[in-house]
Amino acid sequence: MNELPILIVDDDTTFLRILEQSIKYHNLMVLTASSPEEAGQLMATQSFAYAILDLNLNGQSGLNLLQTLLSHYPDCKVLILTGYASVATAVEAMRIGAYDYLCKPASVKEILNALGLEESNLSESEEAACPSRNENIEQDSFNAMSxxxxxxxxxxxxxxxxxxxxxxxxxxxxxxxxxxxxxxxxxxxxx
The missing domain is CATH 1.10.10.60 (Homeodomain-like)
Known part of the structure; x- marks a missing residue:
């Protein structure tokens, strides 16, 4: 079990609550914020080894929060999670120092794997309930963008x-x- 909590920042409070509960189910500590300001208050009082940041936080860029977070905790593994993915933002997030970048919807399994966290408590039936979004996509096929x-x-x-x-x-x-x-x-x- 990770000793430091995982910071999750997302302006969609329903998604934030569901993700928080899903990650807590795996015996991991979680702290949440629905804005960069709330996240800043948490960073002032708490250390983080992992963070999950939404790219768009009520019109503000999650990349700015990524920079702030990494300036406080340079070893923090930060996952950018977004419903508005683009190659440019993914490249920029990685350039700034994001550990990984996933598109919504992403399963808890994908999120924990992206952060390098073990899922020892995930039974086969639970794993089957949240299949990878890529399992039906052939890896060798290439589809041109529209x-x-x-x-x-x-x-x-x-x-x-x-x-x-x-x-x-x-x-x-x-x-x-x-x-x-x-x-x-x-x-x-x-x-």
Missing amino acids: VKRLEWEHIQKVLMEHDGNISLTAQALNMHRRTLQRKLQKRPVEK
């Missing part, structure tokens, strides 16, 4: 190049700012 997905990836890349500044990104993409904001509010399309 045009909409390619657009999403390009927008994310340009957004990262402009440090998240919407106006500069829109200008660089030769697009109206409101159009860019609408595109960013939509969930990314599947590959």
Whole structure:
């Protein structure tokens, strides 16, 4: 059992509560926060060896919290968990120091494995109840991305190049700012 608690930060309080209970079921200590401010208060009083951060925290970037967390605890293994994945944000998260990066939905098994935590308490029936999201995908097959997905990836890349500044990104993409904001509010399309 890990002696230090796992920090979980997600603005979706329902998801946060479910993930907290699921991880506690594996006899791991967990502390949660639903905002970067709450996470900062926890970091001021507690040490963390592991953290799970949502990429989008009420419009704020989880990458900023990642930097803050790693400045306090450089050995902390941080997993970025997001429903809005892109190659650009994954590369940036890893560049900053994230230990791993997973797309939602991810099973508890995948999350614990990504952090390198043992799942000794997971029975075969429980393991079968939360199968890997990749088990039905052939590893050797290659599926080209759709045009909409390619657009999403390009927008994310340009957004990262402009440090998240919407106006500069829109200008660089030769697009109206409101159009860019609408595109960013939509969930990314599947590959």
